[in-house]
Amino acid sequence: MGKILVTAASGTVSSVLVNILKETNQDFRIALRNLDKAKELGWDGLDTVVLDFEKPETHTDALENIEKIFTILPNYTYDFIQNFKSFLDKAKSNGTKHIVFMTAMGVEHNEDAPLRQMEKHIEESGFNYTFLRPNWFMQNFVKFHGAAIKNLGGIYLPAGNSKTSFIDTRDISECAYEALLDERHINKAYTLTGPEALSHFEVAKKISDALGKDVQYHALTDEEARDLFTKIGYTNEMTETMIELYNFVKQGYTEIITNDVKSILGREPINFDKFVIDYLEFWK
Secondary structure, eight states, X not given: OOEEXXXXXXXXXXXXXXXXXXXXXXXXEEEESOTHHHHHTTOTTSOEEEOOTTOGGGHHHHHTTEEEEXXXXXXXXXXXXXXXXXXXXXXXXXXXXXXXXXXXXXXXXXXXXXXXXXXXXXXXXXXXXXXXXXXXXXXXXXXXXXXXHHHHSEEEESOTTOEEOOBOHHHHHHHHHHHHHOGGGTTEEEEEOOSSOEEHHHHHHHHHHHHTSOOEEEEOOHHHHHHHHHHTTOOHHHHHHHHHHHHHHHTTTXXXXXXXXXXXXXXXXXXXXXXXXXXXXXXX
């Protein structure tokens, strides 16, 4: 098997994937915009390269002798998407055969969505592909909402009372690993969810019960969320994207539960109670 490239390797999903590849002695390369991250994450001595999708001059070294790629689309601007397409085209011309691409649950229902556009570009380019379409991450309650939970005892989002089948990103990383190594997953698309659908009120109660202190969910209006997102530094584009995504949540589109994680990993996905216990120290 040829070498695997993991892009955006310091990310929540990619970093765990790197560690799994390392532990199982696979032949892989780590791609980062900032090589200092490799040292911080304990990856000294591994095959590491600078890759910035917006700098085509970094594409060549990253893609040398690469057979398979795990990648995501971290930015939805027009210029970024064009540069990402150029990266994929370069990969194809270099002989890369298989792309494992993490998008998002439901993108297949919107042909104009940037993530779906990239899925179609991969399909039309003739790659073998595996599309991983996860629901909202459990780890968002650490990475994005952790400070508010810890310092304010609150979750502030415009998600209404609708439910979401949150998925633990560790399961996504394991699914990505299997997709890269097992040919059964070639030219397949998987919708990855957790084993239960929870409202944000239920999420707050689970965290509250485990912490032993009060955590409340505050269901914001769109306008309240717009003000909050702007105050914490989101651009107008990011803010409106988040409002739109949470409107999908309120309409019930994220309640779906699938068996795809179990079909890939041969076990049930991690539930929210285990996630809370594993990450409890982050909120103390």
